[in-house]
Amino acid sequence: MGKTDAFLEHADAIERGLLDIGRAAKASGVSVKMVRHYEAIGLLKKVARTYANYRVYTMNDVHTLQFIKRARTLGFAVKDIRALLALWQNKSRSSAAVKKVAGAHLEELERKIAEMQSMVAALQHLTHNCQGDQRPDCPILEDLAGARKPGA
Amino acid sequence: MGKTDAFLEHADAIERGLLDIGRAAKASGVSVKMVRHYEAIGLLKKVARTYANYRVYTMNDVHTLQFIKRARTLGFAVKDIRALLALWQNKSRSSAAVKKVAGAHLEELERKIAEMQSMVAALQHLTHNCQGDQRPDCPILEDLAGARKPGA
DNA sequence: TTCAAGTCTGCCACCATTGGAGGGTCAAGT
DNA sequence: ACTTGACCCTCCAATGGTGGCAGACTTGAA
Known part of the structure; x- marks a missing residue:
């Protein structure tokens, strides 16, 4: 347990393939601002934080951001994207x-x-x-x- | 002098061919809300008021509102309409x-x-x-x- | 140690329009 | 007179998606 807590150091997180918000933004094509915004409106679930309160993203989160980005590019409204994400995650849709x-x-x-x-x-x-x-x-x-x- | 002051009674104004905001809105196709708004942002100059503080519109004002309405219908942004109105009123444009x-x-x-x-x-x-x-x-x-x- | 770059939160601005709250006014009808 | 309903007034908030700034903290490297 103690060891998994030590996980949440910024440098450790990066080393283990996790991303800070800047890298997640670049990797997904979504601006840093909008990454935070999507989290605020519940489009993206709340992500983990480092001890310094920095957001930490998994590749899965990045994938979701890419999904959102692509949907926005196709002109879908956020409320539609919310529905599409739910369908995406629902394997029996x-x-x-x-x-x-x-x-x-x-x-x-x-x-x-x-x-x-x-x-x-x-x-x-x-x-x-x-x-x-x-x-x-x-x-x-x-x-x-x-x-x-x-x-x- | 006193007689011209008496002019600003609602009933008198209507009788003389002036319009209250509801009539001006209907005559121009602009909503009452937006008529007030256009005045607030300076697209329409401040109009006269009755003693009870009701706005009073001339046919000229209605004409301007119609101009704005038509321009919005054509998709012009308010800042464009501002420019177009200025050109409209400038006979040497x-x-x-x-x-x-x-x-x-x-x-x-x-x-x-x-x-x-x-x-x-x-x-x-x-x-x-x-x-x-x-x-x-x-x-x-x-x-x-x-x-x-x-x-x- | 210092410095730039990155991150945090929170608030404001954009654009045009709509809605509501809370109050005053007018013109009918009783 | 008094009530009623349809007006009108001002002020404030929200929409949707994004950008921008301020003030404070963290990181990593020179």
Whole structure:
């Protein structure tokens, strides 16, 4: 027992293949700030500490951080990631449950894309008709000001 | 003098074509909350008040709110709208200045769309390969967990 | 011993919007 | 007059994900 306590020295931990927060961050691609944040919001379980109160990460923790990082890169919200992590750790999950989360996110992404595309279409139309010169006449401002085609 | 002071009674104001915040909100499509907010951040100049401290809006104010609403609908950030409003009110502006703001926003939108589209592509690939049945085997989780095609 | 780099906690800022609490006001109806 | 309900007021908090800073401590190496 005493010997396992001595384990929690920073240098010993590193020697044994454990990582401090900086190394865990680098290894996972998550910023140090966000590593702490994910722990604070319970996405990552509370990790061990050295005697000096430094966080100590296992390769397993790093793996989880990589999982989170990849999910964020795919645009999953933290609440989705929470669900995905639970499914990941649950060996008797159904792939249907995972697909449902991914599918909902996919729909949300497509909705947002469509929304932005309609903005782009409107803006392109306006900027196309705008001379972009010294003169003040500007269809963009006219549209914003509510000037709906005077001819109509 | 005394007569003009009497102007700031709620009923009088309405009678004279002015609007209280609720009517201004409805007329512009901006929520009451946000009308106050836009004033607080200086997007809309401070409006007059009745003796009871109710805000009083002119049709001109409503027009500005409509401008803001339309710009938000097109995805412009508040700081952009601030610039656009200034250009709108400056009769000697150049259309080039307006076009520059719109163009930058357009590029930003297109950048975000591309980013999300790459997320969609990745997710579609994963969900396409996921059975979505009772079994636990799931390419989506495998990807998140970092399983980069074992064969490679 | 000293110094830089790393870590700790905690708080603030961003962006746009919504919600609530706790109170005042207005215009009806009784 | 009095009540009621729909307004309005101000102030504060929270959202989500991240960055930044301050003040204090630890580490490891020169």
